[in-house]
Amino acid sequence: MINNYLRLLAAMVLSTFVLPQQAFAFTVSTCTYDGSTNIPAMETNRNPDVYFGATIPSGSSQFTALTQALSAVNRVPANISFRGVIFGTGASDAVAPAFDAGISRFWSMEYYIYRKPDGTVDTSRRIPSMTGNFLNEFYFSNDPTMDNAHTTTSYVNCVLVDKDVIFNTTPYSVDANGNRMPMSWTYSDSASSSLAYEGASRPFKPTAIHETLHYLGLGHEQDIYNIMGTDFTHVGINGSTTIPYVGEDAASGLVSIYGTTPYTAKQDLGISHWYRWNQTSGAPSGEENYSRHTRTRIYDTSNNLITDCVKTDNSACKFNEYEKDQFFKVSKGQTIRPQFIIENNGLWNVQAPVYYYLSTDNVITTADTLLKTVNRTISRDAPDLVYESVTLPSTLVSGQKYYIGAIVDPNNSFTELLETNNSAYIGIHVK
Numbered sequence: 260m261i262n263n264y265l266r267l268l269a270a271m272v273l274s275t276f277v278l279p280q281q282a283f284a285f286t287v288s289t290c291t292y293d294g295s296t297n298i299p300a301m302e303t304n305r306n307p308d309v310y311f312g313a314t315i316p317s318g319s320s321q322f323t324a325l326t327q328a329l330s331a332v333n334r335v336p337a338n339i340s341f342r343g344v345i346f347g348t349g350a351s352d353a354v355a356p357a358f359d360a361g362i363s364r365f366w367s368m369e370y371y372i373y374r375k376p377d378g379t380v381d382t383s384r385r386i387p388s389m390t391g392n393f394l395n396e397f398y399f400s401n402d403p404t405m406d407n408a409h410t411t412t413s414y415v416n417c418v419l420v421d422k423d424v425i426f427n428t429t430p431y432s433v434d435a436n437g438n439r440m441p442m443s444w445t446y447s448d449s450a451s452s453s454l455a456y457e458g459a460s461r462p463f464k465p466t467a468i469h470e471t472l473h474y475l476g477l478g479h480e481q482d483i484y485n486i487m488g489t490d491f492t493h494v495g496i497n498g499s500t501t502i503p504y505v506g507e508d509a510a511s512g513l514v515s516i517y518g519t520t521p522y523t524a525k526q527d528l529g530i531s532h533w534y535r536w537n538q539t540s541g542a543p544s545g546e547e548n549y550s551r552h553t554r555t556r557i558y559d560t561s562n563n564l565i566t567d568c569v570k571t572d573n574s575a576c577k578f579n580e581y582e583k584d585q586f587f588k589v590s591k592g593q594t595i596r597p598q599f600i601i602e603n604n605g606l607w608n609v610q611a612p613v614y615y616y617l618s619t620d621n622v623i624t625t626a627d628t629l630l631k632t633v634n635r636t637i638s639r640d641a642p643d644l645v646y647e648s649v650t651l652p653s654t655l656v657s658g659q660k661y662y663i664g665a666i667v668d669p670n671n672s673f674t675e676l677l678e679t680n681n682s683a684y685i686g687i688h689v690k
């Protein structure tokens with residue numbers, strides 16, 4: 260059964276566009292073929308189906324979250340998108356009978372041809388022999404020795420033939436002594452349940468996106484704000500709802516492997532209040548090459564971090580990797596420089612307005628108090644870490660908490676595949 264959830268019905272929006280400058284940081288998994296090195300290992304089917312195992316039944320919260328994660332990958336402006344989901348009764352390389360129809364379908368991969376990154380086709384590169392069951396499977400495992408999630412890829416002559424994405428039924432964190440601390444996945448987008456915001460659960464969707472990007476050929480990235488690092492601290496935010504997404508740099512990585520999509524509607528701008536954290540010490544074993552992220556902050560006009568900062572319960576900010584909302588202590592009328600990440604996740608470079616607001620809650624809308632308007636050139640290259648100076652009203656109430664918000668494309672001048680990720684916020688507490 261093919262599920263149409265993932266099918267992208269892209270409206271055709273014709274416009275002139277400029278290809279982005281090449282200034283990226285992503286990492287591509289490569290292999291060697293015929294003496295040529297650094298060939299990207301890639302999916303040759305531009306619209307592959309994926310198989311969900313019995314641990315991801317139709318209609319389950321796992322199913323809903325995973326299809327939404329795959330849909331997020333489908334929004335990327337690369338010439339690759341998942342076509343649909345096929346259900347099986349079991350899913351591991353040892354379990355084949357339930358997938359007989361699927362195997363015969365994928366057997367034809369023997370005749371798939373290898374499309375090089377420059378778009379030319381190597382018809383000599385037929386797959387001479389195959390391993391695994393040749394299905395692209397997603398499933399949960401209760402193997403107590405496995406990591407939180409991983410992706411296995413088998414490729415022949417640099418053609419990926421079997422990609423399996425496996426999630427641990429019981430994810431865990433690691434304490435200071437190296438012991439596993441079991442926790443649960445959350446399949447929701449609620450910030451309060453997310454580990455990133457000091458909640459109790461590990462968000463599933465960002466991890467599912469991260470693993471799916473491994474499947475498609477991306478490796479870990481440590482130099483930039485990127486979902487191929489710590490994935491659940493790479494999210495958009497809209498009020499108390501997080502927005503899992505691929506992000507600008509990983510999107511550019513997929514474009515580098517697969518070329519650009521023929522669907523011109525694949526445009527998306529975004530803002531986040533997470534950015535890459537420079538701290539590299541203390542990373543868990545095996546995660547040293549992950550970019551780690553932390554909440555964006557507020558600086559003064561001398562570029563000094565405002566360190567006088569409290570959380571919702573008025574305890575001091577810890578400036579840790581994971582942290583609840585922070586409220587930076589500011590004065591009425593003060594000029595401050597809030598940090599935001601602004602991204603172009605889409606096909607075109609654009610000139611877009613960014614508006615800054617003062618809000619009494621963390622849902623930032625154009626009905627909030629406008630503080631400043633800026634026009635920015637937003638290219639799809641590296642995420643932009645922006646420090647815009649904004650001056651606070653002198654009428655603020657001492658002792659009160661507010662939010663500084665930013666909205667990109669506030670008037671919806673651009674048609675985007677995702678319109679919910681255009682704002683973000685940082686808290687302030689008026690002295």
Ligand SMILES: [Zn+2]
Nearest residue numbers: 469470473479
């Ligand atoms: Zn990974």
